[in-house]
Amino acid sequence: MALTFDTVDHQPHHHASDADIAAVHANPGFGTYFTDHMVVADWTDGDGWHDGRVQPYGPFQIDPASAVLHYAQEIFEGLKAYRHEDGSVWLFRPEKNAERFARSARRLALPELPTEDFVASIEALVRADPRWVPGGPDQSLYLRPFMIANENFLGVRPAHRVLYAVIASPVGAYFTGGVRPVDIWISTDFTRAAPGGTGAAKCGGNYAASLLPQQQAYDQGCSQVLFLDGREQRWIEELGGMNMFVVTSDGRLVTPELSGSILEGVTRDSILQVARELGLEPEERRLSIDELREGVSSGRIAEVFACGTAAVVTPINRFRSTTDDLQVPGAPGRYTMEIRQQLLDIQSGRRDDSHGWMRRVL
Ligand SMILES: *Cc1c(COP(=O)(O)O)cnc(C)c1O
Secondary structure: OOOOOEEOOOOOOOOOOHHHHHHHHHOOOOOOOOOOEEEEEEEEOOOEEEEEEEEEOOOOOOOOOEHHHHHOOEEEOOEEEEEOOOOOEEEEOHHHHHHHHHHHHHHOOOOOOOHHHHHHHHHHHHHHOHHHOOOOOOOEEEEEEEEEEOOEOOOOOOOOEEEEEEEEEEEOOOOOOOOOOEEEEEOOOOOOOOOOOOOOOOOHHHHHHHHHHHHHHHHOOOOEEEEEOOOOOOEEEEEOOOEEEEEEOOOEEEEEOOOOOOOOOHHHHHHHHHHHHHOOEEEEEOOEHHHHHHHHHHOOEEEEEEEEOOOEEEEEEEEEOOOOEEEOOOOOOHHHHHHHHHHHHHHOOOOOOOOOOEEEOO
């Protein structure tokens, strides 16, 4: 039976004033401020999913023995709600996030949440907090669904009690300062994911493993890490939280094929679909670090960019490692900016949604 998400708001609690919200929207940052409500649902081995609800945003009480605190049985998603000029509010391909959430759940031995329940939970939260959806340029309401093992038990097996929740945060541009081409650190001593591992699942554990290399990137003045494959350290996989594309001088749009250890981005999939409209030939195949080195030096690779829901499309300016310094000439490239604009225009309702990607919530 489908879950319902009714608002359980009996106790008086603090609702932000319109002035508070306006102040947040004037400078939202990324993931700093949260809306008045959150969605919660419970799952137990015996009863399945139950008690879907929208309740005041606030801390959970978690037992110190809760399995997630010890064994990281956790998954999450990230998607956005966009306010269009006429005031309506829309989601971008939320079923794709729902399907990925179910795949992540399977890999982490968590219960699957049906697509309709996932989408209903997102819509319920947006409808509970409509004032929080910003309408400024490049602004949106970032939605963060997640699921955690919540059984108080230190034995090692999939938990019999699980919690699902969604929180929401108004956001502006992910990288401050507008579209600025970023420098990327190629990690040569760490990988993000191994064959047979959890790289294709959106789970906190992958992020935990990426933090040390990410810190090394920061220390080198770079804003993200590029990870190579875990077997040969030769094939380009992706950044810590974004997929990567190159545009060749002969009009191909190449991204690493899904290897089993790459996260299948909704943005990645959407870009592959709009490529032809922009006159680019999409190609999913293996892309080696040597091909990147040679291509950037010879000019055969004209543009490189990263993509994901949070930062949309981010041009890459330069790659560095302990032995590399590769300047991508002319970043941000023309196609990179066209692809970025095309996605932003569809999401913000400025362009016809010919793919049927947008879903109206309000
Ligand atoms: C979420 C994520 C992406 C981007 O996926 P989108 O659906 O486009 O936001 C890419 N790589 C990793 C590792 C991710 O976690």
